[in-house]
Structure formats: structure tokens, C-alpha cells
Amino acid sequence: MRDRLSVLIAALLLAFVTAASYWYSREMRKPVSRTPPTPGTPDFIVDRVVLTQFDDRGKARYRLFAERLSHFNENDDLELQRPRLVSLLPDQPQVQATSLRARVINAGERVLMDGDVLLQRAAGPTQPALSIRTARMTAVPDEERFTTEVPVTIERGDARLDGNAMEYDNLRRVMTLSGGLKGEMAPAPR
Amino acid sequence: MRFSCLIVLLALALPVHAERADRDQPTIIEADRGVFDELKQVNVVTGRATLTKGSLRITGERMELRTRPDGYRMAIVTAAPEALATLRQRRDATRPGIEETIEGVAERIEWDERSETVRFFNRAQWKRLENGVVRDEVSGSVITYDAVASTYRVDGGERGDGRVRAVIAPRSPEGAKSEPAPLRPATELPAGRK
Numbered sequence: 292m293r294d295r296l297s298v299l300i301a302a303l304l305l306a307f308v309t310a311a312s313y314w315y316s317r318e319m320r321k322p323v324s325r326t327p328p329t330p331g332t333p334d335f336i337v338d339r340v341v342l343t344q345f346d347d348r349g350k351a352r353y354r355l356f357a358e359r360l361s362h363f364n365e366n367d368d369l370e371l372q373r374p375r376l377v378s379l380l381p382d383q384p385q386v387q388a389t390s391l392r393a394r395v396i397n398a399g400e401r402v403l404m405d406g407d408v409l410l411q412r413a414a415g416p417t418q419p420a421l422s423i424r425t426a427r428m429t430a431v432p433d434e435e436r437f438t439t440e441v442p443v444t445i446e447r448g449d450a451r452l453d454g455n456a457m458e459y460d461n462l463r464r465v466m467t468l469s470g471g472l473k474g475e476m477a478p479a480p481r
Numbered sequence: 482m483r484f485s486c487l488i489v490l491l492a493l494a495l496p497v498h499a500e501r502a503d504r505d506q507p508t509i510i511e512a513d514r515g516v517f518d519e520l521k522q523v524n525v526v527t528g529r530a531t532l533t534k535g536s537l538r539i540t541g542e543r544m545e546l547r548t549r550p551d552g553y554r555m556a557i558v559t560a561a562p563e564a565l566a567t568l569r570q571r572r573d574a575t576r577p578g579i580e581e582t583i584e585g586v587a588e589r590i591e592w593d594e595r596s597e598t599v600r601f602f603n604r605a606q607w608k609r610l611e612n613g614v615v616r617d618e619v620s621g622s623v624i625t626y627d628a629v630a631s632t633y634r635v636d637g638g639e640r641g642d643g644r645v646r647a648v649i650a651p652r653s654p655e656g657a658k659s660e661p662a663p664l665r666p667a668t669e670l671p672a673g674r675k
Contacts, residue, residue, distance in 0.1 A: 478506060
């Protein structure tokens with residue numbers, strides 16, 4: 292009878308130890324609980340930020356300046372206040388893009404620029420300077436494509452173009468204007 | 482054998498020119514759509530396209546614009562099917578009280594800013610008007626109008642009846658007989674002239 296009791300106590304103790312260690316390991320594996328950020332609010336903010344993108348050999352390609360950069364955890368988007376993007380490619384005319392606000396979505400696949408959008412390209416050896424002004428513009432940086440569905444003003448050398456929608460392909464260097472356009476070219480110099 | 486009639490005419494014995502002030506005017510393009518190719522240096526606008534430069538006005542459905550290395554422009558204007566491209570320009574006044582204009586239509590119009598020539602291709606018609614009254618009228622397959630030399634050349638071409646038709650008003654000293662324009666003081670300098 293005593294033997295049976297001691298076996299029972301040992302079995303109970305073993306069961307308790309097993310249950311306790313199981314509970315403990317469960318507790319240990321639980322993620323540290325953290326208050327998740329409310330959707331729509333940034334999880335981090337950086338003021339007066341300068342970001343530089345380098346190529347494979349460590350040479351700077353683009354530099355981005357912004358008064359404020361906000362990151363959103365739920366979709367990894369970036370929101371920029373007064374962004375200015377400058378190209379540093381030595382063999383190409385410098386390109387600069389500025390706007391009041393910009394939202395970088397889908398891991399940089401698309402950039403939605405909003406308010407006083409200005410895209411400028413410096414004069415090169417074969418082409419004059421180019422500037423594109425509009426209120427809103429969508430950029431696809433990898434494809435170097437820029438589109439806008441609102442009125443746009445383009446200045447290229449001494450020519451000026453006004454359109455109601457634009458698509459610009461900087462790789463093919465082809466610009467398409469639609470919805471009515473007006474172009475003005477200065478008289479030929481003589 | 483190429484059957485074509487060819488006439489080269491001095492448009493007028495008087496020294497008339499396309500409006501000189503037009504030269505210093507900007508070129509204005511209007512259209513529904515446009516494709517501007519920077520690498521090929523070709524710009525094409527389509528949809529009710531117009532080109533204006535001072536008193537010069539060209540209309541058509543499609544315009545191909547090029548800029549020469551020296552900065553001068555060229556335009557090839559084509560009409561919509563069944564329609565005709567048009568050109569209209571005022572000429573420098575040589576006789577007081579008479580406003581001269583030229584008007585031309587064709588399926589295709591080629592304008593060259595540097596040489597100041599205009600070529601009209603297919604179903605081409607060209608008119609010279611004085612105060613809105615047609616004085617000279619020619620039609621043919623190809624008409625070349627040289628604004629500097631004030632000449633036009635008409636080619637009947639191989640299409641149609643291959644004939645050139647020209648109606649040229651007699652050069653009576655009508656201008657001299659008509660009432661001279663009253664003198665009045667100039668209140669402002671004409672733009673673009675010195």
C-alpha cells in the first residue's frame with residue numbers, strides 16, 4: 292500500500308514538472324507584447340534627413356533631402372515633406388525633382404508627388420535644359436517614367452508647352468501630351 | 482513620259498513679301514495630342530492641329546515639326562481624309578488701303594521657316610486676295626510658293642488631267658487710282674519693326 296502511494300506521488304510530481312516546463316516554454320516563446328502603432332500613424336519620423344543611394348562600386352548615384360521623413364509600419368510606405376531628389380551621375384545632365392510632399396509606396400516602386408511638382412534636367416551637350424511643372428505627378432523611378440493627369444507646363448530651351456496630361460519616358464526621352472496642348476517657340480535667332 | 486505642265490510666275494511686278502513682321506514672331510502650335518521625341522528630334526501633333534506665326538496660320542489634322550540645328554523650324558502638315566490642310570498669310574502692304582493675303586489648300590503642306598517657302602501637294606490650290614477679293618488663283622498637283630522671291634511654281638503632275646489652271650488678274654494701276662489712305666499720325670511703334 293505504501294509502495295503504491297509513493298509511486299502515485301512520484302507520478303504526480305513528474306506530471307507537475309512536465310506541465311510546468313511545458314507552460315514555461317510556451318510563455319518563453321510568446322512574442323514580447325508591444326502596443327502596435329495605430330494604422331495611419333508613422334512608427335518613426337526623421338527630421339532634416341539626407342539619404343544617399345550608392346551603386347555597386349560605392350559611388351553615390353542619387354541623394355534625397357527632406358524636411359521630414361515618416362515611415363509607416365503597416366505597409367512600409369514613406370512620406371516625405373519638401374523632398375528634393377538630386378542625381379549625381381557624372382556622365383549625365385543633372386536631374387532634380389522637388390515637391391511639397393511625396394509618398395513612396397510599394398518599396399519605392401512608385402512615388403506620388405504632390406504640390407508644386409518641379410522636375411528639372413540641366414542642359415546637356417546635345418539637348419537644352421528641360422523643366423516640367425505640375426500640381427501632381429506619379430514617378431516610377433526604376434523605369435524613369437513620369438505621368439500626370441493634371442495641367443502641366445514644360446519648358447525646353449526656348450520652347451514652352453502646355454498640356455492637360457503628360458507621360459514622360461526619360462529612358463526613351465519621349466514625351467506624350469494629351470487632352471489639348473499649346474506650344475510656343477521663340478523665333479529662330481538671326 | 483512624264484506629262485506635266487510647269488509654269489513659273491512672278492506673282493506680281495510689285496515687290497510684295499510675306500509679312501516681314503511674321504519673321505520675328507514666335508511659332509505657336511495647338512493640337513489635341515502631341516508626341517515629342519527628343520532623341521529622334523521629331524515632334525508630331527495630331528487632332529485639329531494649327532500652327533500660327535504672326536499672320537501666318539496653317540491648319541491640318543497632323544503636323545510633323547522639326548527644328549534644324551540652326552534653330553529654324555519645318556512643318557509637314559497633312560489633312561484628315563477627305564479634308565484639306567489650309568494656309569493663310571498676310572503680305573506686307575505695298576499699296577495704301579490694300580490688304581493682300583494669300584490662301585492655299587492641299588492634302589499636304591510643307592512649310593520651311595528658313596527659306597520661307599511653302600509647298601502644297603495634291604489637290605493644291607493657291608489664291609492671292611486683295612481686300613478679300615480673289616485676284617490670282619492657281620491649282621495643280623504641286624504648288625511651290627517662295628515668299629522671299631514672291632514667286633510660285635505650279636506643277637500639273639501626273640494625276641488628274643495633269644493640267645495647270647491659273648487665273649491672273651490684269652495688273653491695272655488700280656491701286657494708284659483708288660482713294661489713298663488718309664494720313665494719320667502713328668501713335669505707337671509697330672511691333673517687331675525698326
